Amino acid sequence: MERLRLPFSVCAPEVDETPAPGEAPRALAQRLALAKARAVARQHPDAVVIGSDQVADLAGEPLGKPGTHERATAQLRRMRGQTVVFQTALAVVCQATGFEQADLAPVQVQFRELSDAEIERYLQAEAPYDCAGSAKSEGLGIALLDAIHSDDPTALVGLPLIRTCRMLRAAGLVLP
Numbered sequence: 172m173e174r175l176r177l178p179f180s181v182c183a184p185e186v187d188e189t190p191a192p193g194e195a196p197r198a199l200a201q202r203l204a205l206a207k208a209r210a211v212a213r214q215h216p217d218a219v220v221i222g223s224d225q226v227a228d229l230a231g232e233p234l235g236k237p238g239t240h241e242r243a244t245a246q247l248r249r250m251r252g253q254t255v256v257f258q259t260a261l262a263v264v265c266q267a268t269g270f271e272q273a274d275l276a277p278v279q280v281q282f283r284e285l286s287d288a289e290i291e292r293y294l295q296a297e298a299p300y301d302c303a304g305s306a307k308s309e310g311l312g313i314a315l316l317d318a319i320h321s322d323d324p325t326a327l328v329g330l331p332l333i334r335t336c337r338m339l340r341a342a343g344l345v346l347p
Contacts, residue, residue: 172221174332175346177339184210184222188235196228197258197275204260205273216266219342223330227304228256228277234304243294243305247315251285255304259326263338270342276331278321280308285315 172179184207190199201224208222227234229250237243257280262273293315299307306312308319309328323331336346 172330175336175339177344177346182211182214186210188224190233190235194233195231196226196233196256197260197277199233200224200226200258200260201262201273201275205262205264205271208262208264208271212264212266219263219265219270219339219344221330221335221339222262222264223260225257225259225303225329228258229253236303237300237305239300240294240298243300244290246305247282247285247290247293248287250282250304250306251290253282255280255282257304257327259329259331261331261334261338263335263342265342268343272338272341274331274334274338276321276323276326276334278319278323278327280304280316280320280327281318282306282315283317289315 186203186206188203203224204222208220212220234246237246257278259276259278264271293311297307297311299305299312306315319327321327323333325332340346
């Protein structure tokens with residue numbers, strides 16, 4: 172958000188991130204982004220609120236935040252040599268004006284064939300236990316990848332700024 176030079180504050184919504192039974196990764200990401208934006212908008216009805224969520228999608232299975240070293244190791248072993256789609260969802264809500272819009276910015280990420288030793292070195296160096304898919308592309312995790320494909324290059328880090336700008340303009344904000 173600092174890149175857009177707009178004043179903002181961060182509020183952590185209390186939203187249960189548990190997937191519904193059989194919920195597809197893209198549907199989960201969209202539902203959570205909208206739920207987060209709505210939750211904060213209820214607390215700040217005059218604000219234009221941005222909600223976002225990202226779910227790693229491995230062949231239709233959501234991979235959440237690992238939380239532990241063991242789960243991160245298991246996730247990275249499953250993803251080695253695979254293409255994972257990071258479903259990055261975005262929602263903009265303003266209760267005062269009745270504005271509500273949501274969008275999805277999928278990012279295809281091709282993981283290298285990773286050895287167990289590479290996985291262990293990476294996890295020891297970065298400890299990415301709080302991010303979907305156990306890899307931070309904005310950090311050392313970029314070394315785990317062969318390719319990234321997206322029409323919004325900021326989406327993999329978590330907030331697709333091209334879509335954010337489009338939606339903020341639609342909500343009435345003035346951007347350069």
